[in-house]
Every structure is written in structure tokens, then in C-alpha cells.
Amino acid sequence: MFRFRLDGSSGVPPYLQLVHQVRQALLLGYLQEGDRLPTVKDVAADLVINPNTVVKAYRQLEHEGLAGGRPGQGTFITATSSPVPSQTQQDLRASLEAWLRAAEEAGMSDETVTALIAAARHDMRKERV
Amino acid sequence: MAEYDAAGSVPALRTDRLGRRYGKIWGLRECTLEVPAGAVAALVGPNGAGKTTLLEMVIGLLEPTEGRVSVFGESSRANTAGSLARVGYVAQDHPLYRDFTVADMLHLGRAMNPGWEQKLAAARIDALGIPAQRKVRHLSGGQRAQVSLTMALAKRAPLLVLDEPLASLDPVARLEFMRDVMAAAADAALTFLISSHVVSELERYCDWLIVLADGHVQLAGPADDLLGAHRLLTVPRATPDAELPGTVIDRADSDRHSTVLLRADAVQLAVQGHAGWQADPVSFEQLVMGYLQRPSAAATTGNPAPAAPRPGPSPKAVTR
Numbered sequence: 001m002f003r004f005r006l007d008g009s010s011g012v013p014p015y016l017q018l019v020h021q022v023r024q025a026l027l028l029g030y031l032q033e034g035d036r037l038p039t040v041k042d043v044a045a046d047l048v049i050n051p052n053t054v055v056k057a058y059r060q061l062e063h064e065g066l067a068g069g070r071p072g073q074g075t076f077i078t079a080t081s082s083p084v085p086s087q088t089q090q091d092l093r094a095s096l097e098a099w100l101r102a103a104e105e106a107g108m109s110d111e112t113v114t115a116l117i118a119a120a121r122h123d124m125r126k127e128r129v
Numbered sequence: 130m131a132e133y134d135a136a137g138s139v140p141a142l143r144t145d146r147l148g149r150r151y152g153k154i155w156g157l158r159e160c161t162l163e164v165p166a167g168a169v170a171a172l173v174g175p176n177g178a179g180k181t182t183l184l185e186m187v188i189g190l191l192e193p194t195e196g197r198v199s200v201f202g203e204s205s206r207a208n209t210a211g212s213l214a215r216v217g218y219v220a221q222d223h224p225l226y227r228d229f230t231v232a233d234m235l236h237l238g239r240a241m242n243p244g245w246e247q248k249l250a251a252a253r254i255d256a257l258g259i260p261a262q263r264k265v266r267h268l269s270g271g272q273r274a275q276v277s278l279t280m281a282l283a284k285r286a287p288l289l290v291l292d293e294p295l296a297s298l299d300p301v302a303r304l305e306f307m308r309d310v311m312a313a314a315a316d317a318a319l320t321f322l323i324s325s326h327v328v329s330e331l332e333r334y335c336d337w338l339i340v341l342a343d344g345h346v347q348l349a350g351p352a353d354d355l356l357g358a359h360r361l362l363t364v365p366r367a368t369p370d371a372e373l374p375g376t377v378i379d380r381a382d383s384d385r386h387s388t389v390l391l392r393a394d395a396v397q398l399a400v401q402g403h404a405g406w407q408a409d410p411v412s413f414e415q416l417v418m419g420y421l422q423r424p425s426a427a428a429t430t431g432n433p434a435p436a437a438p439r440p441g442p443s444p445k446a447v448t449r
Contacts, residue, residue: 006333008333011412013353013356014332014333040315041312041315041316044311044312044314044315045308045309045311045312045315047333048304048307048308048311048333048334049311049333049334050169050311050314050333050334050335050336051311051314051315052167052168052169052336053333053336054315126408
């Protein structure tokens with residue numbers, strides 16, 4: 001059975017942390033179509049978090065088409081693997097690698113690269129709000 | 130946005146301009162709020178803010194001076210059987226009869242509560258590994274807390290009020306206690322109202338937030354919505370409050386810049402494009418502390434209760 005974890009100091013809302021973990025586990029193949037996710041009560045007791053947080057995470061996963069509830073049985077993984085087609089993923093990775101090489105040639109440290117990505121993502125989120 | 134019992138259009142708790150006066154001093158005034166069924170609500174505020182006054186009126190121990198309390202749509206009157214049966218109460222420091230055994234406590238609960246679930250109570254005590262024949266005086270603080278919670282759960286009341294349940298517990302006992310509260314919330318769709326000073330821990334437990342200070346509600350609503358409606362804004366020091374896109378809740382000035390807790394909607398923040406300004410999401414603890422440190426003269430805009438004159442000095446810090 002899949003087990004969630006919670007990072008109290010990350011600043012990411014708990015429900016989003018749960019959603020991210022399922023997405024990541026799907027990408028890495030730790031979760032596959034047909035797998036049952038733990039019940040809301042089990043996650044709430046295991047992580048000692050509000051059950052409504054778990055409900056919210058599962059709703060979000062359903063909304064993204066990654067999981068679906070079966071009445072009386074629980075919540076199951078419905079996506080085959082990554083919601084992004086593998087060709088798209090490969091293309092994105094290739095352009096990211098090219099960008100990372102350019103950053104390295106420009107003399108950027110790993111830390112600066114990470115900070116720049118975080119800042120760019122932060123600004124994109126802000127525009128969307 | 131929040132996930133609550135769809136059938137729960139009747140709130141688990143509703144107070145309407147609730148007030149209680151002790152002699153000439155109001156312990157709580159103009160308290161208007163709602164907690165939906167299925168929520169786990171945090172009640173925070175400094176000592177003397179009116180938390181215990183509010184809780185005692187909710188559980189029917191104290192008669193309001195003005196206004197109304199209703200639990201699941203029914204008006205609570207102090208010391209009536211109906212009011213007492215609808216609310217389970219876990220008191221601060223978990224007072225139990227020290228010379229009673231755990232089994233005696235459960236018998237007492239059974240005798241005093243018509244809806245008592247003896248099986249549930251006995252099974253819980255057993256699962257916790259607490260010897261039923263042990264006297265209360267010989268239990269650890271964590272075990273006493275668990276017996277208190279068991280008594281409240283076995284009463285089968287749909288609303289459970291926990292007054293500072295974590296204050297006397299060590300970190301492990303806290304976690305085990307809250308684990309059972311979270312499981313109960315998931316299992317039986319109970320509604321919890323929990324007062325606490327442990328602000329940093331509340332975020333993971335609670336989806337509803339009520340901040341009290343000076344006997345008045347400062348902030349009340351779904352935690353996610355309240356977090357979304359606030360930002361931490363970093364601006365140049367000289368920027369006056371009036372130029373900021375929202376209501377200033379708290380402001381800390383340093384030599385060159387100021388950090389401002391701002392209540393603002395998305396539209397207000399989207400149009401601000403000042404160079405050197407930065408808006409960051411606010412954490413649960415920052416939000417609560419910002420309201421508790423807020424100067425008492427500031428208007429309480431955006432609250433369900435109309436702002437009333439508030440005497441007395443502002444709370445400088447919350448006791449932990």
C-alpha cells in the first residue's frame with residue numbers, strides 16, 4: 001500500500017504535498033493503474049492530519065484524472081503512467097538539458113540555477129493568481 | 130472549496146452576537162461565527178481573550194448575557210439535558226476522579242449519558258493498552274488525556290469541544306492524542322472545536338480557524354480561504370499604508386524595507402506591479418500571529434461581526 005509523508009517545514013500546503021507525491025510516484029512507476037490508495041482515515045491517522053486535507057488531495061487527483069473513487073471500495077489510480085505523453089517529456093527534457101548547459105557555460109552555480117528556477121516559477125504562479 | 134458533509138447545511142455551531150459580561154467587564158462580545166459540520170476548528174487567542182468564556186457557553190455551562198448559541202440548529206441553554214448531550218467536552222488538564230479506576234470512570238459515563246457506547250469506550254481503552262483497573266492517579270498525563278477523549282467520544286455527541294487538550298502533554302503523547310482525534314474525525318464525521326496555544330501545530334489538524342483577542346472575533350473562516358486572502362508583502366520602508374493594495378494587518382519596519390501582513394484579494398494583488406515589491410504566501414502561524422499582534426485600535430474589516438469599540442490594551446504576544 002502506498003504511504004504518504006509530510007514535510008512540515010516545506011511551506012507547501014499539506015494537500016498539495018499529497019498530490020505531488022502521487023504524481024511523482026506515477027512518474028517513477030511506484031504507483032500504477034489499478035493500485036488502491038490508502039483510505040482517508042488511514043492517511044489522516046498515519047500522518048496525523050485533518051481528514052478533510054486528504055479528501056481535498058484525492059478530489060484534486062480525481063480532477064486531474066489520475067485517480068477515481070469507487071463507491072464502497074476506495075480511491076484507485078486510473079492513469080496508466082505520467083499524464084504527460086512520453087514524447088513530450090523527452091522533448092522537454094532535451095530543451096532543459098540544453099538550457100542547463102548554457103547556464104553552466106555562463107558560469108552559473110547549481111545553487112544559482114535552482115534559485116533562478118524557483119524565482120521564475122514563483123513569478124509565473126503570481127501571474128496566474 | 131472546503132470539503133464538508135454535503136448534508137450539513139445546518140452548521141454544527143453557530144453563535145449570533147454572543148456576549149458574556151462579568152460584572153462590568155465583557156469577557157466576550159459581538160461574537161458571530163459558524164463552524165460547519167465535519168470541520169476541525171482551531172480556536173486561538175492569548176490568555177484572557179475570551180476562549181474559555183466562548184467554550185463554556187457552547188457546552189452549556191455558562192448562560193450568555195446577550196446573543197445566542199446554537200448547536201446543530203438547536204439553541205443551547207445552560208444546564209439542560211439536550212444541550213449537554215449534543216456536545217462532548219474534554220476539559221483542560223483532563224480532570225478525572227483521581228481515586229476512581231478507569232473502569233469506574235466508564236461506569237460513571239454510562240450512568241450519566243443516555244447515548245453512551247460502552248463497547249466503544251471499553252474497546253478504545255483496551256486498544257490503548259490502559260489497564261481498566263488502574264486508578265486515575267496512577268495514569269500518565271497522556272493516558273489521562275486519552276481516557277478523557279474516550280469519555281467524550283463514547284458519549285456519541287456530534288460536536289466535541291477540546292479545551293487546551295495538548296497543553297499538559299509531551300510531544301509523543303500530543304501526537305498520539307491528535308492521531309486518535311484525526312481518526313475519529315474521519316470515521317464518524319464529528320465536528321471538533323479545539324482551543325490551543327500551540328499555533329505551529331494547528332495547521333495540520335485544523336481546516337477552520339477562529340482567532341479571538343480582547344473578547345472579540347478577529348478572524349474566522351475556512352483556513353485555506355483565509356490563507357489565500359492574505360499575503361506577506363515586502364516593500365520599501367517609506368511606503369505608506371495607504372498605498373498598499375489591501376488592509377494592513379501587521380507591519381514590521383526595518384532600516385530599508387517593511388514586511389507587511391496584508392489582507393487583499395487576488396485582483397488587488399494582480400494589479401500591483403511595483404518594482405522592489407514582493408508578495409509571498411503567508412503561513413498559518415504567520416497569519417495567526419499577525420492578527421494577535423495587531424494593534425487593537427485597527428478596524429476589524431472583513432469579519433462577520435461588526436466592529437465594536439474595544440477597550441483595553443492590545444495583546445502583545447500569545448502565551449505558549
